[in-house]
Amino acid sequence: MATLTVPHSIPSPQEDCEQLNKAFEGWGTNEDLIISVLAHRNAAQRKAIREAYQATYGKDLLESLLHETHGDFEKLVLLWTLEPSERDALLANEAATKWHAANRVLIEIACARSSEELFIVRRAYHTQFKRSLEEDVAAHTKGDFRKLLVPLISAYRYEGVEVNMHIAKSEAKLLRDKISDKAYSDEEVIRVLTTRSKPQLLATFNQYKNEFGNAINKELKSDPKDDFLAALRAVIRLICSPEKYLEKVVRLSLNKMGTDETALTRTVATRAEVDLKVIKEVYQSRNSVPLEKAVKQDTHRHYEDLLLALLGCEEN
Amino acid sequence: MATLTVPHSIPSPQEDCEQLNKAFEGWGTNEDLIISVLAHRNAAQRKAIREAYQATYGKDLLESLLHETHGDFEKLVLLWTLEPSERDALLANEAATKWHAANRVLIEIACARSSEELFIVRRAYHTQFKRSLEEDVAAHTKGDFRKLLVPLISAYRYEGVEVNMHIAKSEAKLLRDKISDKAYSDEEVIRVLTTRSKPQLLATFNQYKNEFGNAINKELKSDPKDDFLAALRAVIRLICSPEKYLEKVVRLSLNKMGTDETALTRTVATRAEVDLKVIKEVYQSRNSVPLEKAVKQDTHRHYEDLLLALLGCEEN
Structure with a gap:
């Protein structure tokens, strides 16, 4: 169901770090090299790379990526490199503190994660923001939206199949x-x-x-x-049906009137390791065109390359 | 801060099981023997005893206790023997499904536990009741109480010391x-x-x-x-100040007009391993009489013996 492709035999985290360091060295950045490493490692492997990078170069890999990359590529590579719970905590924090009624990111995180995953996001939120997620959501929303969003992101739904x-x-x-x-x-x-x-x-x-x-x-x-x-x-x-919902998010993000990179980046980064393959299938059957093709038409250069790599198709 | 006393050298869980089995054997039950084992084992040790009992005798220790004991002693020994999260889930379930406006048990569990402990209670609730705690609380309460209780028991408060x-x-x-x-x-x-x-x-x-x-x-x-x-x-x-609050719960439970065994049992079972020593100190300074003495006056036989054992004073 995931689109992420990881090679059978992967280099050690140390070797990956050396490649990344090489990509950052000298004048200019080798984005292709960054993609060839990070776009083909799962969450646990990326975490090991970040730890090895910190130990070897004395700084956070995210800091180097922030320094060496730009624009939409930067946003996607940063979001992708984060652990899933850290990434969701970051997205939830942005959505809560800059909350507006049309923003659906909190609902996405509350409803398209398992109960245990949502709880781990709340724990990561403590660490990253020194507050609780529900505290920020409650403080930045009001009225009907607060009545809905606070219990939604505080929920720990039962996950058994029993139905009454x-x-x-x-x-x-x-x-x-x-x-x-x-x-x-x-x-x-x-x-x-x-x-x-x-x-x-x-x-x-x-x-x-x-x-x-x-x-x-x-x-x-x-x-x-x-x-x-x-x-x-x-x-x-x-x-x-989270996949159908997210297909629509992607479809609207690739609107002919202009691309919504924020939504596209978020969906690809959060779903490549989960169900992006299903989202691609729903997209194809709903739009009669492969998602990769639509992405190629609407995006450019390294951002396009990283999106396609995460979508599991790099034969471009 | 706990009153629980555990001997320096404790028997193996297997040996404890044999003692308990001996206490259940024959006509009548040896409550003193039950107390001498269970009242002097911490949560992890009691869990190991339950596991060993299940493996050896093919049934849950709680079942045997339910069969072999009666009245207030039964309620206390069952509640005490449970793991803290299971115990809280049970208490919360009773409080939610038989909810009435004067019941403060849900508030006690929501506010006198750490964020992580409260979450573990919610997880235990799934296992024990095949529903979520907030689901039951929301379904059985309404109006202002629901507005307060649902977020209270769904909270995962930040626990850092930072203050704004x-x-x-x-x-x-x-x-x-x-x-x-x-x-x-x-x-x-x-x-x-x-x-x-x-x-x-x-x-x-x-x-x-x-x-x-x-x-x-x-x-x-x-x-x-x-x-x-x-x-x-x-x-x-x-x-x-949870200790001051709980001292009042105990004080009111030992009211001269009749003892509230439910509140006394709950407080002793839930706090003996936490802060009952502090609650005892607050009680003594507030009432000018040791808590043990008040307990002795108001309770009897094996129930009294187990309470005193959990209060850390068995010289009776």
Whole structure:
């Protein structure tokens, strides 16, 4: 499901460090060499490289990358090199402290990670920012968004497959009643979406469709420009099918009106080791063009090269 | 700070199991023997005994204890024998599913544990109940209590000592304004109490006292019978001084009008390995009588013996 490709026989972290150091040496930077190393190492291997780099050269590899690279390539290589939990903590911090109603990054992190992964992000947040994630989210949001986002990022959802059909029925009815009343931010709606397990929610949404004829997300489209409704739809889509949701993020990021590098960078960096292969398949079937091709059309040079490497296709 | 006493040289878990099995054998139960083993083993040792018991006798030690003991002694020995996180998960489950406004157990567990401990309780809750703790709390509470309790038990507070005096000042003022308006369940009040780190809250409460003359908890006493106000005071007291709060729980449990065994059992079982020594000292200085003496007056037989053993004084 991942697109990351790691060679069968990989050099030692020490050897990788030497290659990276070579890439930084002299006038100019050898981006191709950086890509050939970092784009083909998994999280544990990248961590070992960072540790070896610190031990050998007395500084953080991220610092050198920051110094030696620029623009979109820099942002992607930095984000990619981080450990997944550190990366999510960084993305969540940016999203929380510069929060605006159209930003869906907190919802992405809260809903498209396992319970254990989300907890590890919260732990990494302590270390990196000397505060808690929920503390920053609560302090920078308000009203309905705060009511939704704080429990969402504080959740530790049960992950067993057990489903209670009695609850699925009663909560499908509850959601239907609240949606009919346009009580979208009702505390019962938020309770259900933020505390129930994902399998339980899937059962509830199925029950909703069976009982009331429409998918719940269809019924939440009464005002497509309402940011809170869009946030609720994002929660539901990320719980039901993160790959489909993320395909849309990528699709919109490659819009003909201009590329959204932030969204593209984030999605590729956070999913290359997870499910980017599935996202690529969904993209291909939805757009009748391979994602790599769309990426090539919209991006350039080293940024393009690193994206393609992380997408698992470097035959360019 | 703990009262638990563990002998310098302890028998192997296997030997302890044999003693326990002997205590269960024949007609009647040898409670003294149970106490002499279990009341003098720490959490890791008790866990090893449970594992050895399962391996040797093919059943859970807790099952045998449930079968062989009765009444208050049974409740205490079962609660004590559990691992701390399992015990808290059990207590939290009882408190959530049979929730009533005067129950403070969820607040105790949320506020008198470290962030990491609280998280481990949430993980144990998944295993034991196939649901999440916040899911049960949210489903069984409502209104202001839900607004307070769900974020409280979902919190993963930052635990560093850093304090931001600017925030302490502005949030002391915020709390004062809300309290003056009797807006006790205002979402800003709940945000501050449920997300800020404990050192930060201490600074805020100190600032409150310095700036406005009264301790915040004094000002929350406008209606001593209001359960929500009492819950807020419990949160603040547990954050400022858990030992003082728990001394009061014990003191009230030993009331002359009848003993509250539930509260006494819970406090002794959850704190014997933590800070019961400090709670005893606070009790002695507050009541001019040793806690052991009060316990002896109010309790009987094996329940009394086990309480005294866990209180670290068995010279009776």
